[in-house]
Amino acid sequence: MKNHFLTILLLLMLVGFGASCSRQMVLMPGATDNDGRYDTEFPGPAFARALDNISESVLKIYCLAEYDRYYIDTAIFFTQSDLAAGLLSQRTIMRNNFSESVHGSATLLRNSGGRLVLLTCAHIFDYPDTVVSYYESLDYSAAPGIESVAIKRKQTQFIQELSVSESLDIIAIDYDLDIAFLGTKNERLTNAKLPAFGYAAGDDRLLDRGSVVYVFGFPAGFQMVTRALVANPDIGKNGTFLVNANFNEGISGGAVMAMHDGPLNLQLVGIAKSASASYSNVIKPEHESHQQRYNPNLPYEGPLFVEQQRTLNYGVTFAISILTIRDFYLLNRRRFVASGYNLDEFFQSGTRKKRGE
Numbered sequence: 001m002k003n004h005f006l007t008i009l010l011l012l013m014l015v016g017f018g019a020s021c022s023r024q025m026v027l028m029p030g031a032t033d034n035d036g037r038y039d040t041e042f043p044g045p046a047f048a049r050a051l052d053n054i055s056e057s058v059l060k061i062y063c064l065a066e067y068d069r070y071y072i073d074t075a076i077f078f079t080q081s082d083l084a085a086g087l088l089s090q091r092t093i094m095r096n097n098f099s100e101s102v103h104g105s106a107t108l109l110r111n112s113g114g115r116l117v118l119l120t121c122a123h124i125f126d127y128p129d130t131v132v133s134y135y136e137s138l139d140y141s142a143a144p145g146i147e148s149v150a151i152k153r154k155q156t157q158f159i160q161e162l163s164v165s166e167s168l169d170i171i172a173i174d175y176d177l178d179i180a181f182l183g184t185k186n187e188r189l190t191n192a193k194l195p196a197f198g199y200a201a202g203d204d205r206l207l208d209r210g211s212v213v214y215v216f217g218f219p220a221g222f223q224m225v226t227r228a229l230v231a232n233p234d235i236g237k238n239g240t241f242l243v244n245a246n247f248n249e250g251i252s253g254g255a256v257m258a259m260h261d262g263p264l265n266l267q268l269v270g271i272a273k274s275a276s277a278s279y280s281n282v283i284k285p286e287h288e289s290h291q292q293r294y295n296p297n298l299p300y301e302g303p304l305f306v307e308q309q310r311t312l313n314y315g316v317t318f319a320i321s322i323l324t325i326r327d328f329y330l331l332n333r334r335r336f337v338a339s340g341y342n343l344d345e346f347f348q349s350g351t352r353k354k355r356g357e
Contacts, residue, residue, distance in 0.1 A: 105217030120253030202267030217254025239324030
């Protein structure tokens with residue numbers, strides 16, 4: 001009887017163990033559903049190597065604008081009409097020069113045959129040719145007088161892998177779409193030294209709410225990759241969609257990548273453009289904090305100035321869709337081909353359908 005009881009107990013234990021094993025689920029790192037859309041899963045450890053490869057092709061790009069500034073004698077009421085009449089040199093009492101610079105992010109789409117092509121945002125290079133500063137006249141009904149005029153003498157676009165003297169040429173640019181392609185001829189920077197982007201152009205129509213994207217760039221000057229979600233995949237009138245990545249200055253033009261049926265099939269679905277922001281007017285002293293220190297316990301009695309302050313709404317980032325970028329390339333394709341910067345192979349690597357098909 002005892003042996004019979006032990007036999008029954010052993011059988012029950014085996015059945016229970018088998019049942020528990022049959023319900024056990026094993027999660028493979030990087031496993032995804034092959035549904036033809038972009039993924040939401042968190043990838044496995046091997047994904048880090050792909051991130052390293054992409055980071056090598058996303059570069060920090062600089063724009064340097066140099067100006068000559070002419071100061072006008074305020075005793076002479078100098079107007080816009082006088083400036084248009086070419087009287088600036090006759091009314092100038094002092095002259096100096098200054099420069100403005102900014103950096104952003106760019107993706108090296110091609111490095112072959114001694115030709116480099118980079119994709120980035122147009123607003124990085126949007127420096128005006130002329131900057132006019134005014135002062136109010138005593139007669140407020142009259143046009144304001146001109147205090148100074150700054151004229152752009154030179155503008156240079158370059159990457160840190162090249163010297164400032166090796167300026168990048170603007171192949172095609174659209175400030176409304178905020179898209180810019182830059183190129184240069186350089187036999188020294190081979191693909192082995194500066195590898196080109198090795199991933200396909202994607203199709204932003206396959207993005208869903210919650211699709212995982214990775215944003216590569218140089219926010220605040222530091223090379224980083226940020227994991228984010230597509231907040232709204234619908235393409236706006238300006239060709240952008242929304243992601244919830246935190247945006248900092250310097251990431252403009254950074255590559256936005258998504259996984260298409262698996263972590264090893266990354267595709268470019270857009271580039272980071274800008275963040276939502278709010279603006280307000282603030283009163284500030286004559287000098288900045290790094291120029292002069294003020295005692296917070298004493299009333300400030302110097303001149304006051306009004307400055308427009310921008311506050312970024314973090315977590316609301318606009319990305320320019322890859323199909324918008326492709327359409328812009330196709331519109332300007334003749335210019336690219338004539339200059340020796342053919343990108344047909346890259347834009348045909350992903351979907352070949354046009355938007356709306």
